Amino acid sequence: MVQKFGVDPAAVRPEIPLYELRMDSLALEEFRILIEEQLNIDLEDATLTSRNTVGELVELVHTRTLG
Template sequence: MLETTADHVIDLLVRMFRLAPENVRPDVPLYRLHIDSLELEELRLILEDELGCDLEDVHLTSRSTVQQLLDVVCEKAAVA
């Protein structure tokens, strides 16, 4: 089965932060998943490495939603 970039990001969120998959919904802010700014930076570095894209100029905070994270990562991965 071919995994999309969005699926990869969600899977990484579930594994990295030990989240129940049903809690990782598009409308949920990252802080509700207990992801703080330091963890968000760690996630960014892992995504850059795994997807081969540059997320340096991406401005996300713990108040950003899962959908906002998915949108920006999918956009950047598509151009990489």
């Protein structure tokens, strides 16, 4: 996320909404695809917006990798 999206690593904290990391809908879709490809999981049906927090995104990915 840091290299691809230019986000300061110190800014990536669980309570931070994704929009504060400049993740608009287009960036979020690109990020979702990267996560799917890197972790071999399906997030297509996940409801995720820029208002979700980093922690919520991590929890979603964690849940999908366990299933």
